[in-house]
Amino acid sequence: MQIEKINNITSEKFKKAVELGDRNSATLGFLPYQAFEKYASDNQLIGIFEEESDDLMGYLLFRISFNRVTIVHCCINEVHRKKNIALKLIDYLKNNTKQFEGIKLSCRNDYGIDKVWESFNFVPVKEKKGRSKLGLPLTVWWFPHYQNNLLSQISDFEISNKIVAVIDMNVFLDIKDKREDESLALNSDWLLSEAILFVTREINVEINRSKTQKQKESSRQLLAHYNELPFRDEVEYKNIIADLKLVFPLKSQNDKSDLNHIAYSIVGGAHFFITRDQEILSKGDYFKIKYDLNIYRPSDFITHLDENIQVTKYQPQRLVGTNINSKSVNASNISHFTNVFLKPTEKKHQFDKIIRNSLSLPNDFELITISKDDLLLAFIIFDRTSSSELKIPVFRFLKNELKITLSKHLLFKSILTSTKEDRISIEITEQCLDDDIIDVIREARFVNVGNSWRKINLKGIIEEKNILTEISKKNDISFNTKDTLNEILKETDCNIDDDQFLINYNIERHLSPIKIKELEIPTYIVAIQPQWAEQLFDDKSDEKLALFEPEYELLLNRENVYYRSAFPKILKSPARILWYISENKATRGKGRINASSYIDEIFIDEPKKLYKQFKQLGIYEWKHISETAKNNNEVMAFVFSDTEMFKNSISLSKIKTLIKKLENKNFMALSPVEIKTETYLALYKLGMELK
CATH class of the missing domain: 3.40.630.30 (Gcn5-related N-acetyltransferase (GNAT))
Incomplete structure (x- = not known):
């Protein structure tokens, strides 16, 4: 068989084409003789003939307008059908019209030949009312030619310089129907500034399978907001599809569309394919190794992107x-x-x-x-x-x-x-x-x-x-x-x-770290050596403790215990305390208030009893408690909690000035110092940088 242009309107070949068209006018639509003459004269009538008999096996008639090729007729002789004649005519047209934007055609929906056009790599892009008396709907099908123009150059630049991700039909519907949060997150502004989300041509085919016209229309409305990944090379696409079919047997139309999406993504240069399809996700390693295409769920893609940014x-x-x-x-x-x-x-x-x-x-x-x-x-x-x-x-x-x-x-x-x-x-x-x-x-x-x-x-x-x-x-x-x-x-x-005091106290603790101005609660400044502050709550002290490694991860405790001499017995509970980290002579660190806590309970007892009781809380070993007790029979342990580190350390000079002003007394931090609520609030305000 051979394909040739039919441009001689007086030839027998032209006559056979007109006769074949008239014979099939019920499905093709009536075309006047003069129109056949016009298309033939413009080299827009193509025939395919048997070489020996010159018998017309089929013809294709097209027109060109607005840089697009439109197929008017594609008609196959009844005796030569099912011989891939239409495919040969379409391929001939594709190969000889690459200078144009693409090829389109309209076909009545009730003919039921969508799969034919899909097999020719056309995709359905919209529907319109037909010209028949009944106004039966037509589907418009489209095959693009890759054009090296300004728009394609912009698209190529984006693909080369940005992260390119393709979404499949399910993710597209997630976004349209607002049904899956992880897919909806793909619309985040920060993500769209880092990556470009594309769809492939195959999404048009899947939209066309929708059960109702309303579903088709709503999907096509959203589709208008997405860029379609360029379709550059049909030959490469067909080769990839052939390879994929050997590895992934097709069991349904959805399986076929899945492979088409992936093949289009590979040919179009996408870096990522985003899907929730577990079957595709499970084969992610294959696509990564052979085609350098990353298969991700929406959440995985977002996390991957965020990992690279942060x-x-x-x-x-x-x-x-x-x-x-x-x-x-x-x-x-x-x-x-x-x-x-x-x-x-x-x-x-x-x-x-x-x-x-x-x-x-x-x-x-x-x-x-x-x-x-x-x-x-x-x-x-x-x-x-x-x-x-x-x-x-x-x-x-x-x-x-x-x-x-x-x-x-x-x-x-x-x-x-x-x-x-x-x-x-x-x-x-x-x-x-x-x-x-x-x-x-x-x-x-x-x-x-x-x-x-x-x-x-x-x-x-x-x-x-x-x-x-x-x-x-x-x-x-x-x-x-x-x-x-x-x-x-x-x-x-x-x-x-x-008890009104305890009611107010418990409200303050439930709403912590608030401090209720009217709450008159015992308040103290308690001195602590830098090394113990480091271990109990302060990650910023001037001296790192290298004496021992704690057996338990006690820095994780919300509450802790602090040991001191049982005398003087000034401390009460519950109480607010300010921690005064004493002067560090080794590093010339000056004394300062660095934190605030609550005293929950106070215990005075034999050192060994308290050590055993609070071993799970304290950072102290027995030798440290023994040193604290010295020769006394008793030692004090108080449990404190909800420690707040101050934003601003309060220097010794500021502490002295403020206490002198508010209480008219000198500050000496050798033992716990009880202060007024007014003084505590003033120091707390200064340490937390409150207005």
Whole structure:
């Protein structure tokens, strides 16, 4: 068989083409004889003939307008059908019209030959009303030619200089129907400034399979907002498809579309293919090794991108003074953490979804794992989607000797984090809490409201009457302040027999780190040597302790114990204290106040008894307590908690000046010094840099 242009309107070949067209006018549509003459004269009529008999096997008639080729007729002789005649005519047209933008055609939907045009690598781009009496709908099909023009050069530049990612149909529908958070996160402004999201031509085919016209229209409306990855080389595309079919057998139309998406992505130069299809994801290594195409879930892609932007965020951080590390979850280890921290009664896909949705919004979520010597201990997630609230959707700890200590530390850290970020509340929404962790949460003064645990945290010095106003001023609608306050009041009322001082004290502790101005509570300045400050709470002291390595990771404790001489017996509990770090002669460090805590309980007893009682809390070894007691039969131990490090160390000279002004006495820090509430608040205000 041979293909040739039919441009002689007096020839027998032209006559055969007209006769074949008239014979099939019911499906092709009637075309006047004069129109056939015009197309033939313009070299726009192509025929394919048997070489020996010169029998016309089929013809293709087209026109050219606006730099596009439009197929008017593609007609195959009845006796020569199913011989790939149409494919040969279409290929001839493709090869001889590459100077144009592309080729389009319109075909009635009721003919049911969509698969034919798909097999020719045409894609359906829109629908329109037909010209028949019934107005039956037509689908417009399109095949592009790659054009080296300004637009394609801009596109090529972007592909060469930006991260190029292709989304598949499911992710596209996630975004359209707003049904999966991890896919919706692909619309984040920060991400779109770093990467370009493309679709491939195949998405048109999948949209065309939609069940209703409404679904097609809504999908095409969204499609208009995406760039289509350039289709540069049909031969390379066909070769890749042939290779992929050998490795991945096709079982359905969806399987075929999946391979088409991937092949188009490879030919178009994409770096990433984004999908939630587990079958494709499981073969990610194959595509990476053979075609250098990374197959990622939306959450994995976002995390990968964020890792490259914020490298230090994903590096392990050593918790001060311990061999315990915190590390951010990234795209490579999600499945591992899901398996390790999954609860026996929990559905894996639900837990996995929480993690992936969180990873999809790295600016709003922080995912941290805690480990010791490569052994996983804990996994927590901070959710910052609310401007006034810190949520904790995951708060999980594996069974080990540090479980309770670590959970207390992380709860205290969450309070400090929330306060530092000027958030007014914390809500733990984790639904699989262990009973011992619930006890820790209660102890940290969270209250149970509905299905979550909540804590209000205010900062600064506030008059009692202004507390509700201050909360309301910063709160948003996501947090029910009234219910939380009611639960706080219930807990304080039922535990303290209506003692007004204790009610106010407990409210302050529940709303910590707030300081209630009217609360008249015993307050002290307590001196501490630099080396003990270093071990108990201060990561910035001038002297590093090298005398011993603590047996337990005690720096993680929310509460701690401090030993001192039992005399003078000036300290009371509960109380507020300011820590005065004494002068360090070795480094010429001057004395200063660096932190504030609460004294929870005070114990005076024989040194050995107290050492045994508080060994799990204190950093002291027996020899240190023995030195503190000297020759006395008793020693004092006080348990302190909720330590706040000051933003601004208060120098000895400032301390002396302020105490002299407010109390008209000299400051000597040899033993605990009781000060007025007014003095404490003034020093606290100075240390926390409050206005």
